[in-house]
Amino acid sequence: MSYTLYGSPKSRTFRVMWMMEELGQEYDLVPAAPQSDEIRAVSPLGKVPALKAGDEVIPDSSAILTYLADKHGALTAPAGTVARAKQDAMTFRILDDIEAQLWTAARHSFILPEGERVAEVKPTCRAEYQRNVDKLMAEVDGPFLMGETFTIPDIILTHLANWAISAKFPEPSADFAAYLKRTRARPAFKAARDKQ
Known part of the structure; x- marks a missing residue:
């Protein structure tokens, strides 16, 4: 199977790059910005990333990781x-409770037309992000989110923590920082990061 990944390493595309490195899969990376001609040529959604697997195109980073x-x-329960089901619940929780805060803040910083941005929502997003991460970390019983095994939600949460740094969200707590040290120490994370 040949894989072609469309997107920018400084976006959710990084998640797929990391997954490819974890799996030891070769892929071609085609630089594409959201809503660009390059991405619209393969995905009418115009969102990055998109993965071309053979002749089929899969949009959405979480769907790509699951596929x-x-x-x-690998990196998943059967x-x-x-x-x-528990792993999927963790993934959905991270997307709903943690990523949503970063995405809302980004939309009101530079994505929405200037006249539609409401800067006052950003402090609430930061506070909610922190509460949700702290609550999640308090429930983790193992080196990774699902225990002893590194899985899809670990990729997503670590990527979100990196996004939070660039968005000037709160610094990670001691527990979260220790967790991130473990996930970022993985050779595949470093290999994907080196391709940025």
Whole structure:
């Protein structure tokens, strides 16, 4: 199977790059900005990343991560198991409770037309992000989110922590910083980062 990844390493595309490194899969990276001609040529959504797997195109970073993990049998619990349902619940929680705060702040910083931005929402986003991360970390029982095994939600949460730094969100707590030290120490993370 040949893979072509469309997007920018400084976006959610990094998640897929990291997954590819974890899986040891080769891929071509085609630089593409959101809503650019390059991305619209393969995905009418105009969002990055998009993954071309053979002749098929898969949009959305979380969908791509799930597809790759299932296809290559790694970084995930098997589909149809309770462990997978719990892993998916963790992924959805991170997207709903943590990523949503960063995305809302970004929309009101530079994405929405200037007249539609409401700067006053950003402090609330930062506070909610911190509360949600702290609550999540208090529940983690293991080196990774799902225990002893590194999985999809670890990639997403670590990427969000990196995004939070550039967005000047609160510094990670001691527990979160220790968790991030473990995930960022992975050789695949470093390999993906070096390709930025």
